[in-house]
Amino acid sequence: MNPNSHISYLEATARRRIAGLLDPGTFHEFIPPTLKRVSPHLGLFDAPVAFDDGAIIGDGKLDGKDVYVFAQEGKFRGGSLGEVHSAKITGLLRRAAQRKPAAVIGLFDSGGVRLEEANAGEIGATEIIRGIFDAQKAGVPVIGLLGGGTGCFGGAGITSCCCDALIASEEGRLSVSGPEVIETVMGVEAFDSRDRALVWRTTGGKNRFLFGTVAELVDDHIPAFRSAVIGAMTAQKPLRVADLKQDLERLKKRIEAYGECSDATQIWQKMGLDAENVAAMSSQELKAEKEHIVKI
């Protein structure tokens, strides 16, 4: 088998992503599907359940170090946050704060809160966020991965940005309101969600990488994600007012510099990039370009 063959992160199931990310054979699942801890609410809507409620959690090793991992299955009800799904992730983070693995790795792939369980999902998202903060307070870095086919939207999008670092492929999408929601509520002039190029340059990994939201841009290749996570597993500084103020300055400058832009190509032009070419650039090319541009 060609060791360089492409193993798409985008096409893989959540379980396949975990298996490819961690050291072979080291993954051990908490609350396995054999326990059948399914959603207690989907039956009310006559909807099928999944034995893991779309969230797989457990521990394993990455480059020999103990890590915890959670992965959302984006194809099950859009990877949505329901009561059980979010409780599994919250439980994992609380356990991490107690037992202090080298890192928690979160494979996000979620449209946000599950509507059939809207209140449980909404509260669940914020319990996950509190779990991330408590793990970080205990010295455990939380690293998020974006590259799944559903994207990372709504409560999941906000949660992912609370991680210490985000690693994304250009296929990864991140926003609060998804393009379809903006179109439904505000009209197609506000956002044509069927314009795929528009969706990707607005919410996709490249835009988020150029803004610094995403620390590392990788190819859609599971081993590339693995390498990037290994590189990111360093102890993080504790949360301090001075650091947050600095981050806030960066975010304010972004509004000042690009707040009048209505399209990503305008932003990239202002950054000094060959705006028309960004979509076609590989992640290596874009990383090289980023070194030369205005950093805001």
Added chain:
Amino acid sequence: MKLQDLLSQLFTEGSNIVTTDWLVTGDATVAGKPISILGTTNHTFIGVREVVVLSEKFLDIVERFPGRPILMLVDNNGQRMALDEELLVLPEYIANLLKAEQVARLAGCKLIAIVYGNTVAGGFIGFGMGADRVVSVPGGETSVMKLEAISRVTKMPLEKLQALAAKVSVFAPGSENFYKMGGIYEMWTDQFPNRLQHLVGSDISKDLRVQLGHERGGREAAQAIIEDVLQS
């Protein structure tokens, strides 16, 4: 509930509060001690420009008054829905605000949120649900999504959804539902100063929401799942 009614009912020992078209800032005295106030009003949307103001105010309070309780007054219509908001990476802004809330907590500032108007989805996550305790007052309504929209997306007829909403608290808008699910700690109808005094004087550092959701019957599965993960 109108903001001015809330303020006059809450603060009987003196307060100094400034309100603009969407922002509420200031301080007040509760049980003889100062507390900081930060909030939104007029059902504002929460977008990148609102978030940077709220974050800055938060960090300013933490720097100047570590250990002082912060009262978050919540009234918003959710995140501002626009391409240009997402273009600038709105989730990153909201996360910065959440981190500001966390750093306040680390500095010993108790965070108490009072839902007095609307609160919706991403707006509630960013400003409100990050508090140690969330309470509601009459007129305060929580919502993730309107029933009509849930009906469209889930393809369940509205009448059936409404009938279901009468029996379970897991999806429909309304503070009563959020309370049953553990998301709201208390629903205040009277005696605001006493109740606020009690919260300010208590240890509210433990996240009780899963436990409350279980006790109140809104979330029967979550607590056991978390306990089992901790013991796995």
Added chain:
Amino acid sequence: MENLSFEFEGGAKPLPVGAPYVVVGIVASSNLEVLAERKDLGGKCRFEIATAAANFSDAWKAVLIDFMDRSKPRDVLFSINDFSAIPPVVSLRLDQALEQLSCS
């Protein structure tokens, strides 16, 4: 949703040593998830199915009999969440589940 349950006599050969359980497939439209678990069933195989497409009990039975004849597994519990997959997809997932369960 409809719940179906089937039990068959298993084949003579026990499974080779391998994982205690596997999950294949996803509960998405026209798809299904199969959880295959090693279990002492006295030599039988059991299939517990929750399906979003009601009134297809006979079709399920035919697919399962075909699978049992083809692969002859023994002492496996198959738990299925089906979201209206067509029979060839069901057969595929069953084959995949057994294959992965048998890998060490």
